[in-house]
Amino acid sequence: MRIPYDWMSTYCDPGMEPEVLAEKLAMTGTEVERVVVSGPPSAENFVIGEVLAADSHPDADRLRVCTVDAGEGDPLSIVCGAPNVAAGQTVVVALPGAVMPDGMKIRKAKLRGVPSEGMICSSAELELGEDSDGIMVLPEGLADPGTPAGDVLPVSQVVLELEVTPNRTDCFGLYGVARETHAITGAELAPPPWQGESLAAGGEVEQLVSVKVEDQDLCPRFTARAFTGVTVATSPLWLRARLIAAGQRPINNVVDITNYVMWLTGQPMHAFDLDLVPNGALEIRSARPGEKVRTLDGAEREPGPDTVLVCDENGPTSIAGIMGGAGSEVSETTTSVLMEAATWNGPNILRSSRDLNLRSEASSRFEKQLHPALAARAQIVATGLMIELCAAKPVEGMVDVAAPMPESRTIRLQAGSVERILGLAIDAQAQLEALDKLGFGVGRDGDDLAVSVPPDRHYDVTREIDLIEEVGRVNDLDQRLPATLPCGSGRVGRLSRQQSLQRRAEDSLREAGFDEIVGMSFTDPSEAQLLRLAPPDPRAIAVALSNPLSEDQSIMRSTLIGSALGAARRNLARGAESVALFESGRVYLPAGEFGSGPLGGDFPGKQRPPVNEPHHFCVLATGSIDPASWGHDAVGADFFKIKGVLERLAAGLGTSVEVVAGEQPFLHPGRSGEVLVEGRSAGWIGQVHPAVAAEWDLGEVVAFEIALADLLEASPLGEEKYVDFTAFPPVDRDLAVVLPDSVPASGALEAAREAGGKLLRSVAVFDVYRGDQIGDDEKSLALRFRFGADDRTLSDEDVTAPWQKIIAALEGMGGRLRG
Amino acid sequence: MGQKATERIFEIEAEATVEVEAGENVAGLEELRVKWLGRKSELTGILRGIAGLEPAERGLVGGSANKVREKLEATLEARIAELSAAELETSLSTDSIDVTLPGSPVRAVGHLHPITRTRRLIEDVMIGLGYQVMEGPEVEHDFYNFTALNHPDDHPARMLQDTFYVEPGGGAPAEVGKQDVLLRTHTSPMQVRAMEAAPPPLFMIVPGKTYRRDSDATHSPMFHQVEGLAVAEGITLADLKGTLLAMLREIFGPDREIRMRPHFFPFTEPSVEFDVSCFKCGGTGQLGKGDRCNLCKGIGWIELGGAGMVDPNVFGFVRDAGYDPDSVTGFAFGFGIERIAMLRHGVGDLRLFFDNDVRLLEQFS
């Protein structure tokens, strides 16, 4: 909302620099984006001049050499290219030193050999109009030559660019901003421009205009006035200047009046050429299927069935509250005008404007719901201007089709309420004065205040709490409000167990040398193909966006591996030789079982979340993982390196994982596994399939992804129970067993564990041998067993029985002991 | 006989001592040990012969022999220790390395993402102020993101945030803006979820990802926010100010001040935006020789986020859970994590955080 400062000052002149007012507005709830200048940055060196002579230029057909009286001293010689320049004209002259809106500084110069001591300005150059073909010719005798142009013309207008919040419909009108200025500065406020007049419904106008409203819920009020004898012309300079400063394009006096009134009162208007409305009959109704409207911008639009149209006997003429139609537009030949000021249903306008993808100054006001009282105000102000600027004769009366006005509201502001909410006491008199200045009707009722809400604030201020806000914001809240802390209530702030374990897990990966990345939750649907994921794999069924920014961000990721591969590719392309990355983030699955707690996608609240979004870890490495030195080569990231990282991650949480053979479509089929936590699947690990890695321009890549909630659930951290290790030392035994390659190590361990019974505390692989001493398709595993009991030191005999069973089990799966 | 033996014992002591002290290496001393104290040594012979002496002489000879034996052993040990220390030094001096060669590298520690670090900092500060940390869904129902936060249907406030909507599974695509499921546009939906789940008093923050249809140097379609909510009896706007001030001083330094500007949010009333005094120019807007501060653009204040008192209409959605606006009041606030990280670390472009270039990540150990 652009507020020309001088225009606003005609209603409330705060007597301070615009920047100071801007600061005050900002500190009381009206954000000022910028303070700008419409036109040249300063009016300095712009003066009124009179063209004494306009002679042709000796060396250029299109240029004239003008002699201009600009006040002091000798007349100036100014070379001018405008075709309309002529002797006798009153013009604006930019003298040397003047700065134009684009920053150009006027200097003395020679144009084709002729000296030029300034510039005669066009209206476009001064940003007072759009005419750039010729110079701006002012009314003869407007001012004496040499008069500073700023004294008689709005050459350089300061404009406050406000960002009005959607609740404050009053500040979508300049008078509302003036009232706000009054409330926060105390400067006097002029009465509103509609004050003291009223327009009664009915009258002669009903002979010329009839209005039928189909649904008063969609059109709570429709007012129309008629004017005859209208002279359509260009608006006077002051009005054009105000509109331009407000950011509106001047068109002709009638249309300009509608825009001017909207800017001043906040109520949009629309002018019809009454002679182009058959029988002056308008009907307000919802759009019918297939109906089309040609709007003022020249486009043909097909509104949806909820959209309200203003129709005449020939059909739709405009889209209610959004944009007028081309059919009954006011033009140079117009002599009779039908002036509309209506009230529309805000939500309906918002919906229609969204459906049509069409917004306008009018719709942006109507969609916030205007009060029906505003329509009559606008008619009053417009009538005055029609008479003044268009020599129009108003037809007596006003067509006014209106539902009953919303009942005006009185709210009680209790004595203690302001302090209860703000934590700052403001005395009753100050409360009363603040509300009074803001336009509320305030009376005392015992210790309380009885506050009646003006139409401008009817939809915004509905409860006591809204009054508390009003009182607070204009009472220098920022300076006066103390800074206190809530009183204690025995609360304890701490991370949940899951949260602190999550931190520990992230830290352990960081300490293992991995850099944390944060990938975008969005991804490209083609990623699933690159990863060879296909239904029924749940990761191939994406949570998709209806209105993505782009195709490559149109679905939500169902795995973290794509983000990690993308980050690896980018870094390698930029010169990194190797990367070790991890991400701690969510994946999004349309369905599936929730894990435990927020990390498993199970969040507080009555309604289940719409999709399943468990938290995963993805860890990826490519290139060397241990750096080279002069003593040894770099160690490349391979399956066992990344598995070591996984095991370390689990161990850091006091638990362990198991990896069993298991394929993933995007992994090397011979180097991939399923990660089990307490026997249940919690993720995958492996070398990325070389063909998949190649899609990301990568070579050997190893990675794993694991559901964090599953891993953390297995962690005993913080809940460990002490086991006495001093009383009964364990017994360790080793053996080496040769097994066919078809038997995985995990199978051998599991068999051994089962056979070892409850005395077997642990078993682990501590060496693997392949080579000449055993067959080509065999491996030798060296296993270490630890036996123990809680109640005694084990003897050799105690261990003999389980040991025999273990050996039998290993032999049973095709193993033979190695000496 | 006895006297002669005694004399011989002292002669042995003298001779052996001379030889031991002259010994030049450990091996030679071991030979001397055999010669003077071994099974076949003269001293051992004398001790063995004691039985053949007169009983009255036995004690004297035996005592002397044992005494000399002990003395010789001590002398020997001392000399061996002396020599072996010297020998070790000699052998070490020939076993030298080039200490100027580079060390064998171990894998360097990695780096937490600056967003994670900043999030944890905020969490830790708020935990210290007595808040719990909660998480909520990013794909959310319209109800929690808008309706229960006092954004009625077709309310212009919904247009303030350009929302991503999620395709309903299965059937035909629904009309944009009319769908129930969306990507949360702020962390505020957790306000209602948290209140549904537990009665007051409630003090919690919600860090997490949020989404808006916007992309440029200061906007990413995905970004991170922290929500804060405090509901109890007697909570005031002044408490909000004090809480934010305490938090901002922990994050930006003890000299910071806070500024609250009235604003509008549908789910708080009164609503404010809050700024922190610029830590680069100390809130003056100027650097050194009168140059305009580029961080706060000469204003002295840096915009951080929005806040306010929980609107009674929001409590209306959780009245059953114990939130009666006549008995409890509350405040809520929200701000961007990236914004804090950008300010603290001087990162100019928001999008760098999601580019994951290790040259950026490695600056944040």
Ligand SMILES: [Zn+2]
């Ligand atoms: Zn600064």
